[in-house]
Amino acid sequence: MKRRTLLGSAAALVAAMAAPAFGQDEKLKIGFIYVGPVGDGGWTYQHDLARQAVEKEFGDKVETTFIESVPEGADAERALTQLALAGNKMIFATSFGFMDATLNVAKKFPDIKFEHATGYKRAENVATYDARFYEGRAVIGTIAGRMTKSNKIGYIGSFPIPEVVQGINSAYIHAKKVNPNVEMKVVWVYSWFDPAKEADAAAALIAEGVDVFMQHTDSTAPLAKAQEAGALGFGQASDMTSFAPSPRISSIVDNWSPYYIKRVGQVLDGTWKSEATWAGIGDGEVVIGDITEAVPAEVKAEAETLRDKIAKGEYHPFTGPLKKQDGSDWLAEGATATDEELSGMNFYVEGITAPMPQ
Known part of the structure; x- marks a missing residue:
């Protein structure tokens, strides 16, 4: 094989590896579980504003859904499983007490990206995020x-x-x-x-x-x-x-919108990885x-x-x-x-x- 052909093949492989995780015609389904009602005027309300910001940012590239007022514990594991079985490829678990439930469900669905708010336990497909x-x-x-x-x-x-x-x-x-x-x-x-x-x-x-x-x-x-x-x-x-x-x-x-938009974008372009984030006033996450x-x-x-x-x-x-x-x-x-x-x-x-x- 000629050198030019080899280079061309290598370039094609790199391009394929960097290709978006989702095709142009395929929507990324994203699920959210909330510990309170979206109308609580506080914590859950802010997370839901961030969900709406994701929809506004990515339009028809994404489809979001949420389950509100989910108690921490066994109920959280059931809600997360429900979202996973519904075809969501990214799930945000937005309360500290969802931590173990998130890890347990993530083990069963290794192809789904999980984001857990304020926790400290991670896995290959579980990232954590917190605010100072x-x-x-x-x-x-x-x-x-x-x-x-x-x-x-x-x-x-x-x-x-x-x-x-x-x-x-x-x-x-x-x-x-x-x-x-x-x-x-x-x-x-x-x-x-x-x-x-x-x-x-x-x-x-x-x-x-x-x-x-x-x-x-x-x-x-x-x-x-x-x-x-x-x-x-x-x-x-x-x-x-x-x-x-x-x-x-x-x-x-709590301004979660920039983080949510960033992480959803990384799933869409195939660059998402499990990591721990702790942002504060200087990052615009605490206002x-x-x-x-x-x-x-x-x-x-x-x-x-x-x-x-x-x-x-x-x-x-x-x-x-x-x-x-x-x-x-x-x-x-x-x-x-x-x-x-x-x-x-x-x-x-x-x-x-x-x-x-x-």
């Missing part, structure tokens, strides 16, 4: 520390996993930086989305004198309770603008929502300066000196926490008096 929510908590913690009149701020926690503990610690550290007299009260609801429990948690915090609180739960029920009591709060996962300018004085917005006029201009400017420093990599929210709740040393002066340390965080920082759930 603790960066946003530093910003709203600063606002909370400035805005409290009772010097008591609160936090409604979902489950005591590292992601949530990071947020509590970050919010407290930065509230304390601007208000040395601040105290933090924590209430756990052991649910991502349960409006009744979330409202009760908000009421419990308010009864303890808390006048500004944050949440790592998905409904707007805490803000409704804050509105009744004259307390202040923050939007969680989405802007929750229906409660602005007060009690919702700012928010943390600080509008800071309303209920917040004084100087406090707003302080918060925005902190946001920008984090985005540029000039400041890490977990920078020493910091001690653990029991008084033992954690981070020395100027030292910053590693991703490995943060991924396993199971302790409160010094100053938080609430017991850490086991």
Whole structure:
């Protein structure tokens, strides 16, 4: 065979290997499972906005479907299997508690690409993606520390996993930086989305004198309770603008659209691979929502300066000196926490008096 023919054959092989995973006339079917309803106004709502962004970006190249309000556990495995059997070649599992179910189903369907939100277990066909929510908590913690009149701020926690503990610690550290007299009260609801429990948690915090609180739960029920009591709060996962300018004085917005569009594009062009992604403010995945006029201009400017420093990599929210709740040393002066340390965080920082759930 002539050299030119050999080169031509090699080029054809490379081109074939780089060819899109799907033909022009074949739609990529993509499934999503959500832990809450799409109308929760928070976490699931934001994931569904990202699903819609995928449809807008790729048009008739894709076809999406979703199953909402899927409990974590056995129900998640059934829902994932249902999506797999329906012909979806890419599936987004959008809650931490879907982790083991995703791994189990992925083993049975090795030709399907799975994306698991906020998890840490991967496989050849399972990727994980997360957001550095603790960066946003530093910003709203600063606002909370400035805005409290009772010097008591609160936090409604979902489950005591590292992601949530990071947020509590970050919010407290930065509230304390601007208000040395601040105290933090924590209430756990052991649910991502349960409006009744979330409202009760908000009421419990308010009864303890808390006048500004944050949440790592998905409904707007805490803000409704804050509105009744004259307390202040923050939007969680989405802007929750229906409660602005007060009690919702700012928010943390989860912007999943760029990631979803990128990963779907990689499946379409055949470049998708299993990897772990942890993006933050600088990547545009964690967004600080509008800071309303209920917040004084100087406090707003302080918060925005902190946001920008984090985005540029000039400041890490977990920078020493910091001690653990029991008084033992954690981070020395100027030292910053590693991703490995943060991924396993199971302790409160010094100053938080609430017991850490086991």
